[in-house]
Amino acid sequence: MRAYLIAIAMLLLIFGAIAAYLYQQFSGFANQGFSQPPVTVAAAAAEESLWPETLTATGSIRAARGVELSSEESGEVTSIAVRSGDRVAAGELLLQLNDRAEQASRERQRAAVDLARLLFERDARLLEQKSIPQTQFDRSRADLEVAEAQLAETEAVLANKQLRAPFAGTVGIVNARVGDYVEAGTRVASLQDLTTLEVDFAVPARFAPLLRPGLRVSIAVPGFEQRLFDATLTALDSLVDADTRSLLLRAELKEGAGLLPGMFARISIDLDRTEARISVPETAITYSTSGDTVFVIETGEEGGLQVQPRVVRIGAAANGRIAIVEGLAPGERIVTAGQNKLYRGASVQIDENAPL
Numbered sequence: 640m641r642a643y644l645i646a647i648a649m650l651l652l653i654f655g656a657i658a659a660y661l662y663q664q665f666s667g668f669a670n671q672g673f674s675q676p677p678v679t680v681a682a683a684a685a686e687e688s689l690w691p692e693t694l695t696a697t698g699s700i701r702a703a704r705g706v707e708l709s710s711e712e713s714g715e716v717t718s719i720a721v722r723s724g725d726r727v728a729a730g731e732l733l734l735q736l737n738d739r740a741e742q743a744s745r746e747r748q749r750a751a752v753d754l755a756r757l758l759f760e761r762d763a764r765l766l767e768q769k770s771i772p773q774t775q776f777d778r779s780r781a782d783l784e785v786a787e788a789q790l791a792e793t794e795a796v797l798a799n800k801q802l803r804a805p806f807a808g809t810v811g812i813v814n815a816r817v818g819d820y821v822e823a824g825t826r827v828a829s830l831q832d833l834t835t836l837e838v839d840f841a842v843p844a845r846f847a848p849l850l851r852p853g854l855r856v857s858i859a860v861p862g863f864e865q866r867l868f869d870a871t872l873t874a875l876d877s878l879v880d881a882d883t884r885s886l887l888l889r890a891e892l893k894e895g896a897g898l899l900p901g902m903f904a905r906i907s908i909d910l911d912r913t914e915a916r917i918s919v920p921e922t923a924i925t926y927s928t929s930g931d932t933v934f935v936i937e938t939g940e941e942g943g944l945q946v947q948p949r950v951v952r953i954g955a956a957a958n959g960r961i962a963i964v965e966g967l968a969p970g971e972r973i974v975t976a977g978q979n980k981l982y983r984g985a986s987v988q989i990d991e992n993a994p995l
Contacts, residue, residue, distance in 0.1 A: 917967050
């Protein structure tokens with residue numbers, strides 16, 4: 640038993656000596672102090688300069704001339720003269736409805752008109768000879784006018800049995816087939832003149848004093864990321880929407896090859912004036928759901944450089960720089976590259992050879 644106690648005491652002595660040694664070693668490292676090396680970043684100063692004033696909005700592309708084609712009469716489709724996607728001329732026949740009954744009625748009414756005209760001309764001669772009373776001549780003239788009116792009515796129905804292009808354009812998907820019965824007013828196809836495109840959009844009514852026809856408009860469309868479409872502001876609505884307090888605007892595209900009516904568009908209006916704005920390189924902005932942020936470089940308590948994140952409100956971007964509407968003062972230094980390694984209070988050193 641005594642031997643066991645001696646063995647246990649010796650083990651405790653050995654482990655105690657090891658623990659004391661390790662404690663001495665780690666406490667020495669702790670007393671030396673440990674800090675991460677500074678992060679190397681590129682930096683630039685926030686600059687104040689005259690900045691083009693713009694107004695942004697979203698809208699939809701539309702054709703200057705575009706309609707939903709529908710028949711004014713009901714009937715069976717007997718022929719379709721175009722295919723979906725065809726380019727048609729103004730007045731070109733697109734669709735024909737069954738008009739056999741109206742054709743027969745027209746022939747009968749033409750004969751009635753011819754007869755009424757013969758009777759009218761005969762009664763006119765007899766009236767000159769005073770062989771008939773004035774009332775008989777008046778009746779003949781009225782009969783002729785009624786016959787002509789009935790013929791004109793049938794001619795109008797026949798014209799409505801034909802669907803023709805009201806202007807030159809491109810036919811969309813045709814929603815009818817030969818043999819279908821079409822009700823009056825049923826949409827048959829869309830016709831869009833794609834040679835002239837416009838964009839409709841709305842802006843807050845408070846900007847109305849800054850707007851006028853002729854201002855330059857830039858349009859960005861999803862799917863055309865590498866291209867901006869030029870347009871000109873052509874019209875302002877004559878009233879403000881009472882529910883949204885917004886003003887409807889319309890701009891005409893100078894060239895819109897590839898665009899289609901209904902496409903979503905992001906609009907930027909050049910208000911043709913400048914204002915003093917603070918701007919920074921676009922690479923300085925860190926975008927996130929909590930707000931757009933820049934890292935501002937400050938001098939720490941020990942004289943080194945540190946960074947502090949700051950949420951800013953950004954404006955328009957141009958030529959690789961972006962306007963800062965709120966959150967920065969002129970001359971403040973901000974990080975333009977290397978933000979992915981930074982955190983609040985991180986020590987930094989500036990790479991003087993980095994491009995600004």
